[in-house]
Amino acid sequence: MRMPDLTALLTAAAVFTSALAFAAKADEVHVLNWKGYGADEPWAIEAFEKATGNKVVNDFFNSEQEMLTKLRTNPGLYDVVMINAAFNDQAMAEKLIQPIDTSKLPNYADISKDKAGSPMLVHDGKVYGVPWVWGLTALAINEKSFDKPPTSIAEMWDPAHKGRVTIRDDAVEAVQFGAIATGQNINDIKDMEAVKAKLTSLMPQIKTFWSSENDWNQMAASNQIDIGTYWSGSADRAKTHFKLPVALVIPQEGAVAWLDAFSIPVGSKNVAGAEAFINYMIDPKFYVEWVTKVGAPVSANTKAVEALPGDAFNRKVMGDPAVAKRIQFQAPITDAQREAYLSLWQQLKVDVK
């Protein structure tokens, strides 16, 4: 009882204090993004500040809902916000973000046409989001447990892996994964009962639910799991930077893809600074450094991906046209759907107890 309340109160306090924060100064660029997600890399901020004279002020969110709340309660505070394309529509409908003049972004021309023209980001011919990076929620395997990588999602249900499977503790991801496993469209799930039955049969296979990259990597490092759902960028980081025996598998049944984009909130006091920052974020130079130093998802900028070495995971695997054919991009989810997914997921977790 105490602990959840305490966390909630701290969050509440944070929301209230940020509401009281001083209005942004003209030469400051206030950026709202996930923590540790590119835009707050010290070397990147330093380079950007040196080049443009703008000062970057980072703020973070822990969920998309929190991001929307921060935008609603702090009009005029933020200049740049990173929004998953599936939420762009909602942000625009609530008049939280404004159209972007892409002629001010020299790098915008290099963004792949299908991403730049995504109906999730372009409304009535106006651009409300500049595609930044995209990635997959697919499978990853512990290479020690496989002679050759599996090709099917059914591997998760193989009795040989009983007690050595992991899946993220996230209702939306779990339900969409179930949709792919039952051959359905993740954005239009017709047969929810089939998804439920499929996930129910997966539960006894599961060792534990993971919630952070660190969880997954630790379990792989101590050889506790064989296979599980994982994010493409994270699998890449696990292999190249942590030297773990982890490999990403994009199953033949498909995978969930997401697209992250930058937007400019309504009331931004430094639109020019915001445009410069977004342009820097989609610049090949920044991207290559980000991939090499830290590890990153796939850039939406084709020139940035081409600047990577030919055998780079983000170029070789993720750029494969065969992969592009079987991935499904996440579309917006309503609050009611989200609640329904959570309720289903919680029921599954209770039934397995």
Place this chain on the structure above:
Amino acid sequence: MAVQVAAASRSEPSSALPLLAPAYLWLTVAIFLPLSAMVFFSFMTDLPLSGKPWAFTLENYAAFFSQSLYLTLLVASLRLGLEVTLWCIFIGYPAAYVLAKVLKGRSREAIFLLVILPFWSNGLVRIFSWAMVLREGGILDTALNAVLPFKINIDLMYSYPAVIIGLVHSYVPYMVLTCYLTLQAIDDSLIEAGRSLGASRLQVLKRVIIPLSMPGLVAGAALIFVPVVGSFMEPRILGGRTGTFYGTVIEDQFVAVFNWPLGAALSFILLAVVLVILAVASPVLRRAT
């Protein structure tokens, strides 16, 4: 018969006011106001912060009764609280007895320090240390297999026992401290009198020591039971797929779906249930003390 632990000195309220003011001011600002806000939220359809229209409703409380999963989880959490409390008594009480009655001087200080030591480390650090110990191929597994002549396979990680172990470790100092205080206050001559009148050691324990130290046991049990019922961090990290409890569901409402009203309502239902349990138990406990 009962030992008076707290000195019952009563002074005029007016002279006590300056001394009480800081504590009550702090409680009002830090606990009462935010908690009232949470009560308020729990009756709303949506958070006013979200900028969407909202209204008052009882739906959040109705949600608890409309789905069986909340009740199932609440029962599971209460059982967890009970088990952890019993283990804490089982482990903490003898330790407190030894500290209070057997050890003296330096050795007592040293052991006391070891009991309090877990308090000085961060809760997450403690849990992750347990993760390293309990998993297959972990410290416990490796150590036992190195010593034992036969091969055993210990993989307690991601199971119900792992949750119990982690929680007992976190909360056992409360039991030791509260029991230590009451045990220490027992006059040794009472024990000697019992022994000299022909009572066996067991009888002395049952008729003298346990009744006299009951206030400490009850205080320790309440201090442990209440937070354990709402715990979410330990079950989530150590419990694996069996780690879903009432506390984790509340956390999900706050963090994953941003449904503060439902999360707040679930929290207050838990608070009410815990208060009812303590109220029902109090006559029994009062008689015992």
